[in-house]
Amino acid sequence: MDEQLLVQKIMSTMRAVTVASHTLGPKLCDVKMPVPGADEVLVRVECAPATTFERLQCFTKVFTPPLVLGVQASGTIVSAGEGVPAGAVNKKVVVFRYVDPGKIVEPGWKGFWCQYVVMKYEDVYVYSQQIPHSQACLMYGAPLTALGLFRDLVPKPGLGVLLSPGASTISKILMRLLRRIGVPVVSLVRSQTSVDVLLRLGQTAANIIRLGDPEIEKSVQTATKDIRRWVLVDAVGHDSIVKVFRAMPEGAEYILYGALGGVESISINPEVLVRDRKSIRGYYLSYGPEGAKKGIRSDLDVVDKDLKAGGEIFGTPVVKEYPMGDFMKAIEEQPAIASRGRGVLY
Ligand SMILES: NC(=O)c1ccc[n+]([C@@H]2O[C@H](COP(=O)([O-])OP(=O)(O)OC[C@H]3O[C@@H](n4cnc5c(N)ncnc54)[C@H](OP(=O)(O)O)[C@@H]3O)[C@@H](O)[C@H]2O)c1
Structure with a gap:
């Protein structure tokens, strides 16, 4: 008997981490088992990472409940509807949901913490089968954002990049991509x-600047003194970062x-943009x-x-694994382990 028939014979419901309202927060609930139709597959979720995305889903208004948490996961196809190629069952796949820029996320988001x-x-990605689920579940969000930023930077000789926060998952991938083509970071x-x-990843102490550095402006000026097209690529968005931007050379972006940074606004003196020909976007x-x-x-x-070759550029360490019942721990501990790697739900 195939797994879908077996599963549906014994279970009409499954467990899912859902958010019914931002006040109530995430809860582990029993929800209806989904059934694949034509051209669809039933995927057993094996691993799903905890990232800032899931934290946003729990606590911010960008996402409207009700929803099932999660933006990406790795799983196994356990059954297929009509029209799906023979041989799809048992394949390991990455599943994800892409959000178009500027699009409002409607209630009813069906994530992968289930x-x-x-x-x-046609929407699942069959990856190289030797990659473990715990690594494959990280293939979508950070790697693709880093690749997108890399393309956006138009990397060519003369570019220099300041990454903030320097040890985030996206920054570490971007740093490796930039290093490969000789761009200083x-x-x-x-x-x-x-x-x-x-330091363990080979970044030099001279090229690491601490936000608490009392002479941060001087440190930034020293680190960016080469004549280059300097770009600050930042995910913090705080006046402490604006201070760094001010200290960067003329023409910086x-x-x-x-x-x-969790603030509602940042303040930039227009003079900085005009006089120093700087830009922000x-x-x-x-x-x-x-498409x-x-x-x-x-x-x-x-x-x-x-x-497949070992993950020299896109590999991210899995720091901790959580059974689904410990979903709250995974969400709460995410910021504390972020610089070292990802927590993964299984
Ligand atoms: N625009 C897009 O298309 C897009 C796409 C995907 C993700 N994102 C955003 O990208 C950001 C980074 O994601 P990620 O997954 O790479 O991050 P991550 O792996 O979760 O790492 C977060 C990093 O931020 C640092 N950090 C947290 N709060 C900070 C603060 N107030 N000041 C300075 N450093 C701080 C942490 O360092 P310590 O705690 O060690 O200091 C950690 O290194 C997130 O905000 C996410 O929402 C944007």
Whole structure:
């Protein structure tokens, strides 16, 4: 008997981490087992990471409940509807949901912090089967954002990049991509853990700047003194980072892609932009005219190839594994382990 028939014979419901309202927060609930239709597959979720995305889903208004947490996971196809190619069952796949920039996330988001999920077969990514689930579940979010930022930076000779926060998952991947083509990287960090992680990855102490440095402006000026097109790529968005931007050389650009600093606004003196010919802009992962489906697939091919070869660029350590019942621990501990790697739910 195939797993779907077996599962549906014994279970009409499955466990899922759901958010019914932001006040109530996430809860482990029994929800209806999904059933695949034509061109769809039933995927048993094996591993799903805890990232800032899931924290946002729990606690911020960007996502409207009710929802099932999660943006990405790795799983196994356990049954398939009509029209799905023979041989799909038992394949290990990555499942994910892409959010278009500027699009409001409607209530009813169906994430992957659950036991089973139904997907269109054309929307799952069959990765190289030797990659473990715990690594494959990390293939989508951070690697693709780092690749998107890398393309956006138009890397060519003369570029220099200041990454903030320097030891985030995205920054570490971006640092390795930039290093490969000889672009100098300066890392801006808050904690000693971040410093230690970066030193272990071969970043030089001279190119690590601490946010608490009382002479931070001087440190930034020294680290960016080479004549280059300096770009600050930041996910913190806080006046302490604006201070760094002010100290960067004339013509510097500020690309902001996150709001980890948790403030509602930052203040930039217009004179800085005008007199020093500096610029600031936002970034959100998106794909050009070729479309997200094609773009995501081609980026996942790049990540897959690297992970298959050992993950020198896109590999991220799994620091801790949590059974699904410990989902709250995974959410609460996420910020504390972020610089070292990911926590993964199984
Ligand atoms: N725009 C887009 O398209 C896009 C796509 C994906 C993700 N994102 C955003 O990208 C950001 C980074 O994601 P990630 O997964 O790479 O992060 P992550 O792996 O979770 O790492 C977070 C890092 O931020 C540091 N940090 C946290 N709060 C900070 C603060 N107030 N000041 C300085 N450092 C701080 C932490 O360092 P310590 O705790 O060690 O100091 C840690 O190194 C998130 O905000 C996420 O929402 C944006």
